[in-house]
Amino acid sequence: AQSVSQHNHHVILSEAASLELGCNYSYGGTVNLFWYVQYPGQHLQLLLKYFSGDPLVKGIKGFEAEFIKSKFSFNLRKPSVQWSDTAEYFCAVNSNFGNEKLTFGTGTRLTIIP
Amino acid sequence: DSGVTQTPKHLITATGQRVTLRCSPRSGDLSVYWYQQSLDQGLQFLIQYYNGEERAKGNILERFSAQQFPDLHSELNLSSLELGDSALYFCASSAGTDYNEQFFGPGTRLTVL
Numbered sequence: 747a748q749s750v751s752q753h754n755h756h757v758i759l760s761e762a763a764s765l766e767l768g769c770n771y772s773y774g775g776t777v778n779l780f781w782y783v784q785y786p787g788q789h790l791q792l793l794l795k796y797f798s799g800d801p802l803v804k805g806i807k808g809f810e811a812e813f814i815k816s817k818f819s820f821n822l823r824k825p826s827v828q829w830s831d832t833a834e835y836f837c838a839v840n841s842n843f844g845n846e847k848l849t850f851g852t853g854t855r856l857t858i859i860p
Numbered sequence: 861d862s863g864v865t866q867t868p869k870h871l872i873t874a875t876g877q878r879v880t881l882r883c884s885p886r887s888g889d890l891s892v893y894w895y896q897q898s899l900d901q902g903l904q905f906l907i908q909y910y911n912g913e914e915r916a917k918g919n920i921l922e923r924f925s926a927q928q929f930p931d932l933h934s935e936l937n938l939s940s941l942e943l944g945d946s947a948l949y950f951c952a953s954s955a956g957t958d959y960n961e962q963f964f965g966p967g968t969r970l971t972v973l
Contacts, residue, residue: 780961789862789950790964836903847893847916848952848962850903 748773750837752851759827767822769837779820780838780848781811790836795825796820797842798857807831832858837853863887864953872971878939881968885932885953891915892934893954893962894926898947909934910956941972962964 761767769779781793794805801813811822820837826829834855838848863886871879879907885892894906896919905918909928920926923941926932948969952962 782964789966790952791862792963795961842913847908847918848895849904849905852902 748777748839748841748849750772750839750849752835752837752854754854755852756855756857758857758859761829762826765822765824765827765831765856767835767837767856769820769822769851771820771837771839771849773816773818773839773841776842777839778842779811779813780840781809781820781822782836782838782850784834784836784853786833793822793835826854827858828860829858829860832856862963862965864951864963866949866951866966867969869966869970870969872973873941873945874973875941877941878921878937879941879970881936881938881949881951881970883934883936883953883965884953885934885951886963888955889953889963890932890956891954891960891962892928892932893952894920894934894936895927895950895952897950901947903950906936912937917939938970943972946970946972 779796782790784789796803796813804810820825834853837851840846865884867882890911893908897903905925906920908916926936948967950967951965954960954962
């Protein structure tokens with residue numbers, strides 16, 4: 747069975763600080779990887795996705811993530827955060843075969859202090 | 861706006877009651893997924909439909925059921941409601957091929973009193 751671990755439950759940063767949120771997954775086959783963001787009171791929005799190819803993926807709002815297959819990791823990064831990045835961030839995985847459900851991590855709450 | 865719509869936005873009901881949540885997928889999407897988000901369980905997959913047929917089941921209680929209609933909208937039926945069913949219920953849709961992201965609707969917040 748697939749599982750996703752997000753070890754950082756709550757991260758607090760000042761504006762302009764650099765961000766890295768950890769995501770590790772457990773799955774025996776080939777996977778698709780996703781980061782979603784949920785702003786307060788809103789629905790999940792896709793930040794970026796990895797299906798295949800270049801393991802460094804760039805998404806919206808200046809976010810990027812790197813897929814490291816040997817470490818089963820897909821960490822999210824942003825060089826300089828803004829107050830508007832305050833949100834909850836979810837890493838998710840599904841199999842790249844068969845149009846499958848997403849398995850989500852527990853989420854990381856990011857608070858940016860102005 | 862993801863293109864996925866859900867109604868109602870909020871639902872307040874009593875224990876033992878039955879409710880129906882509705883989801884309309886993005887135009888052209890064949891797959892609909894239902895997820896439950898709660899404080900203690902996080903985001904959990906409930907059930908998936910593809911072009912009218914049930915495709916996969918997750919942690920869905922027997923008191924819950926769903927269906928996808930010929931126009932591809934989907935309904936999630938929750939019956940004999942308990943306090944613990946209070947949660948945010950999201951619907952997502954995708955085109956239904958192997959390499960697709962899922963687009964999420966705004967959710968229905970269910971409060972069981």
